[in-house]
Amino acid sequence: MSARRSRTRAIAVAMGCASLALALSVPAQASAHPGGKGVERSVLPAGDGWASAEGSTTGGAAATPDHIYTVSNRAELIAAFKDAGDAPKIVRIDGTVHGNADAEGTPIDCDAYRTDGYTLDGYLAAYDPDTWGRTEVPSGPMEDARLASAKLQKAAVNVYVPSNTTLIGVGKDATVIGASIQIQGVSNVIVRNIGFEDTYDCFPQWDPTDGETGHWNSEYDNLVVHGSDHVWVDHNTFSDGDRPDAGQPRYFDELYQQHDGLFDIVKGADLVTVSWNVLKDHDKTMLLGNSDGAAATDRGKLRVTLHHNLFKNVNERAPRVRFGQVDSYNNHFVATKGSVYGYSYGVGAESHLVAEHNAFTLSGEFDKAKIIKKWSESSLTAADNYVNGRRTDLIAVHNAGVPEEQLTSGAGWTPALRNRVDHPLLVPLLVGLGAGTGRIPGA
Numbered sequence: 102m103s104a105r106r107s108r109t110r111a112i113a114v115a116m117g118c119a120s121l122a123l124a125l126s127v128p129a130q131a132s133a134h135p136g137g138k139g140v141e142r143s144v145l146p147a148g149d150g151w152a153s154a155e156g157s158t159t160g161g162a163a164a165t166p167d168h169i170y171t172v173s174n175r176a177e178l179i180a181a182f183k184d185a186g187d188a189p190k191i192v193r194i195d196g197t198v199h200g201n202a203d204a205e206g207t208p209i210d211c212d213a214y215r216t217d218g219y220t221l222d223g224y225l226a227a228y229d230p231d232t233w234g235r236t237e238v239p240s241g242p243m244e245d246a247r248l249a250s251a252k253l254q255k256a257a258v259n260v261y262v263p264s265n266t267t268l269i270g271v272g273k274d275a276t277v278i279g280a281s282i283q284i285q286g287v288s289n290v291i292v293r294n295i296g297f298e299d300t301y302d303c304f305p306q307w308d309p310t311d312g313e314t315g316h317w318n319s320e321y322d323n324l325v326v327h328g329s330d331h332v333w334v335d336h337n338t339f340s341d342g343d344r345p346d347a348g349q350p351r352y353f354d355e356l357y358q359q360h361d362g363l364f365d366i367v368k369g370a371d372l373v374t375v376s377w378n379v380l381k382d383h384d385k386t387m388l389l390g391n392s393d394g395a396a397a398t399d400r401g402k403l404r405v406t407l408h409h410n411l412f413k414n415v416n417e418r419a420p421r422v423r424f425g426q427v428d429s430y431n432n433h434f435v436a437t438k439g440s441v442y443g444y445s446y447g448v449g450a451e452s453h454l455v456a457e458h459n460a461f462t463l464s465g466e467f468d469k470a471k472i473i474k475k476w477s478e479s480s481l482t483a484a485d486n487y488v489n490g491r492r493t494d495l496i497a498v499h500n501a502g503v504p505e506e507q508l509t510s511g512a513g514w515t516p517a518l519r520n521r522v523d524h525p526l527l528v529p530l531l532v533g534l535g536a537g538t539g540r541i542p543g544a
Contacts, residue, residue: 115390135492140541141169141269145291145333147282148520150374150406150428156332157453158265158374160291171195172270174206175280179260187264187287194229194295195271200258200280208279211242211303214253217245219304228307230353244306249383251304251320251368258321260302262290264433270294273539279321284397285327292415296538297323301359307352322362324369328398338538339381346384351373360384362418367391371402379537381413384441390423393450393477401449406518407432411536414440421476422454423446430458431523433532434472439462446481453512454481456495459466459489460528469493470502482512487525 145158152158161168168190170181181192199208209422227233227243239247260280262268264287270276275298284290303318321340326332349357363380363470365388366373367386380386390399403425412419413435420427431445436442436489446456461472469488473481483495494509523531533542 103199104161110173114472116450131448135182136203138525140293140543141193141267143291143293145374148518149169149333150376150403150408150518151372151426152331152333152406153518154220154372156405158266158289158291158333158372158513159189160333161191161265162291163265164191164265165189166266172198174198175200175202175257175260176204176448177254182261182263182266185263187265189385190263191269191300192324193269193271194277197278198272198280199259199278200300200461201254202257211254213256214250214303215252217246217249222354222521224307225352228241228309230309230315230512233309235315238308238310239306246537247304247306249301254303255320261285262287262292264288264290266291267296269290270296270484270538274345275538281321282495283325283327284325284329284332288328289331291333292334292337292466294332294337294538294541296338296340297363298340299344299360301344305357305359309353309423314355315353317352317358319359319361320367321360324364326366326373327413328367328369330373332373333368334364334373335543336536338381339383340379340381341383345382358384362386362388362413365391366403366405366420369398369402370396371404373405375405375407375410377409377532377536377540378414379411379413380415380419381411382415384416386412386415386507387420387427388417388418388423389420390449390452392446394424396451408518408519409523409532409536411435411532412445413437414442416441417443417445417474418447419445420451421449421474423449423477424451426453426512426514427455428518429454429456430516430519431525431528431532432459433529434459434463435462436463437466441473442467446473448475448477448479448481448485448508450477450479452477452479452481453514455514455516456483457485458522458525458528459486460525460532461486462529468502469495470498471528473499473500473508475503475506475508480509480511480513482510485525485527490526492525529544
């Protein structure tokens with residue numbers, strides 16, 4: 102049988118089985134906590150990725166009735182977290198929560214944070230490379246005013262989640278806009294069924310020494326797991342919302358970048374499962390480990406599983422990995438015509454990435470040799486991945502197409518925490534039908 106006929110037959114068989122495969126996958130998404138009701142009390146199934154290791158991830162499944170909250174604005178969200186402390190709690194987001202908002206939840210803009218005489222026009226005039234130069238970072242009164250203004254925004258935007266929490270959206274349109282949800286220094290957290298949009302920095306810093314031409318650098322990710330363990334992030338949607346980078350102005354010939362990452366896992370975070378999410382239309386998508394010099398906190402941690410997620414039209418970091426044992430399987434990576442695409446997997450310092458059984462759908466102008474980007478000398482396992490419907494050896498393709506960045510095969514470990522693995526030809530359909538907000542089975 103010819104290779105073409107064999108491939109056609111494989112696709113036909115895979116598509117014919119898709120409905121059955123989807124039906125089989127639904128019950129495994131979560132299991133109900135004994136004595137609880139509905140998805141709000143669901144816990145991570147046993148064996149579902151790294152968050153199921155060394156204990157379990159149950160979030161607020163054991164919450165008593167007085168520790169179940171429904172919130173619709175930032176103040177109510179913070180109050181719910183403070184009221185329950187570390188007791189098991191379920192916090193339900195109903196509607197839209199704005200991070201940049203007043204005490205009543207009414208959205209506010211960047212003018213509300215400006216202080217000490219800061220203006221963008223004043224900042225641009227003070228640090229124009231034609232007068233300031235390109236060898237020193239900004240300093241002086243206008244940079245001090247920017248820092249003071251940024252401090253005011255940070256106090257509003259960062260929202261901290263306590264241990265033993267389930268944070269879940271109600272219905273199909275629960276949304277958090279402009280807030281950075283911080284899972285920092287805690288344990289046992291579940292985040293499900295929420296659209297996270299446009300966590301933007303009102304006061305990016307100009308750094309003329311960043312790269313050859315300088316860059317605007319911003320703060321805030323939509324979601325951050327920082328020094329925490331046993332975290333399950335499932336069926337959410339992450340994007341820049343109504344403020345895409347493509348619509349932003351350029352100053353000093355560089356994009357005025359108001360967004361940082363969509364979702365980062367950093368600074369000694371450990372035992373995290375990321376499943377059935379959509380991450381789309383963004384530049385710097387996901388960091389697993391934020392510094393090459395963080396071995397003291399990150400070595401032996403950053404154990405993360407990524408499965409059945411859609412990464413669509415993201416430029417880079419899907420994810421970029423340092424130090425961690427990362428299992429990435431059954432994800433769908435899409436780069437459509439006209440989008441910006443640099444790479445998907447970034448292999449960084451002491452990373453131990455296993456990338457298997459994934460599907461890549463890339464427009465013809467993108468080079469599959471650049472699916473992997475080598476940042477540091479680290480080995481990885483990349484097997485049974487399909488690019489545009491064809492089984493592709495990602496390491497061999499990379500080494501042939503990017504000879505100055507040779508990759509070595511073999512991550513040095515074998516993942517064991519996978520409940521089921523779908524054929525990569527099924528992944529685009531399964532992920533397309535099941536990933537993202539509003540698609541939790543039974544919700």
